[in-house]
Amino acid sequence: MGTPLGDFVRARRDSTRPEVLGLPEYSRRRAPGLRRSDLAARAGISVEYLTRIEQGRDRNPSAAVVNALADALGLDAAERDHLRYLAKITGGACPSHTRPVPAPRDVRPDVRRTLRLLEPGIAVLTNRLGDLLAHTSTFAALVDGTGLLDADAPNLTRYVFTDARARTFFTDWADVADEVAFDLWRGPSVEHAEWLTADLATHAGPDFTRRLHRHVLPRRGVLRLNHPSGTGLRLHREILELAADGQQLVVYLPADDSTAQAVDALLRPRHAPLRAIS
Structure with missing residues (x-):
């Protein structure tokens, strides 16, 4: 099962055209976007570690890794904020361990x-x-x-x-x-x-x-x-x-x-x- 963080990284990788980041276009690709190997290389992490993040098997990447992924994907300020937020909630309490309840409607x-x-x-x-x-x-x-x-x-x-x-x-x-x-x-x-x-x-x-x-x-x-x-x-x-x-x-x-x-x-x-x- 994936995580919000892994889903976002994978979605941004799939939607980022290689040439936008100065990489050569790929031929005969089965899917659009960046290869895992290219993103991992740009972020300075291993392909295996990136795979674990995208698949939700690593829920606690360091701030340095999160920032490196943001740089490697060329995220803008709003996207970087969202990535950091997802890293925070992914590394915290798992939603499946909480009891869903409606939000309070109190107004000061x-x-x-x-x-x-x-x-x-x-x-x-x-x-x-x-x-x-x-x-x-x-x-x-x-x-x-x-x-x-x-x-x-x-x-x-x-x-x-x-x-x-x-x-x-x-x-x-x-x-x-x-x-x-x-x-x-x-x-x-x-x-x-x-x-x-x-x-x-x-x-x-x-x-x-x-x-x-x-x-x-x-x-x-x-x-x-x-x-x-x-x-x-x-x-x-x-x-x-x-x-x-x-x-x-x-x-x-x-x-x-x-x-x-x-x-x-x-x-x-x-x-x-x-x-x-x-």
């Missing part, structure tokens, strides 16, 4: 007050599992009619993969699906991510599991929405990390004048207070 009073100050802006408090913990009334108005807030405990990740309306609401559904699947790796804890992952693997099928294990860092560009009113919206997302809480405050800002006007028209009649989801 000061965070609630911060959300109130953002009214009438579009803002939501979430975690990396996709739990929607609290939001402004304008966020509720924006997603009204999409089904996103219909559940007693709304979850963006579950909505994206199991509600057919999500594929219409998100213009670039595949990109959003990539984002929420990737974020599960940075969930509040292993046992919390395991709880949601087990549920989604059953109900969402290969659309979810393929993305979860691909380890492709999402682009996170402008968010494009098809509002139920028939209006197309383009929004920037400013994400404020609340590291101590394992939560994120996401503020949505119009990306162009037409979106600003459309949002103003959609939200003008609404002046409801902040809504918290318990």
Whole structure:
């Protein structure tokens, strides 16, 4: 059985073209990407050791080896951070030894007050599992009619993969699906991510599991929405990390004048207070 670290190294090796790293192209390759021998040589480790890492038989490579693999694969800063994170969780508690449980949904009073100050802006408090913990009334108005807030405990990740309306609401559904699947790796804890992952693997099928294990860092560009009113919206997302809480405050800002006007028209009649989801 592989590990997240081994899966990521193997996926990046398979997707890296030799010529990008200054190596000659291979002829008659059975699979694309780098040979194990080339990656091992560039990282200064043996082929046998690299094989053990990729197959999950070595779960504790040193920081020096992790950095050498990052250099050898030509990873960018975000990919390096992800590699280091996977090395940390792979060398720690094995997910199979934890008891999957849902993440807590508590919201600190000061965070609630911060959300109130953002009214009438579009803002939501979430975690990396996709739990929607609290939001402004304008966020509720924006997603009204999409089904996103219909559940007693709304979850963006579950909505994206199991509600057919999500594929219409998100213009670039595949990109959003990539984002929420990737974020599960940075969930509040292993046992919390395991709880949601087990549920989604059953109900969402290969659309979810393929993305979860691909380890492709999402682009996170402008968010494009098809509002139920028939209006197309383009929004920037400013994400404020609340590291101590394992939560994120996401503020949505119009990306162009037409979106600003459309949002103003959609939200003008609404002046409801902040809504918290318990």
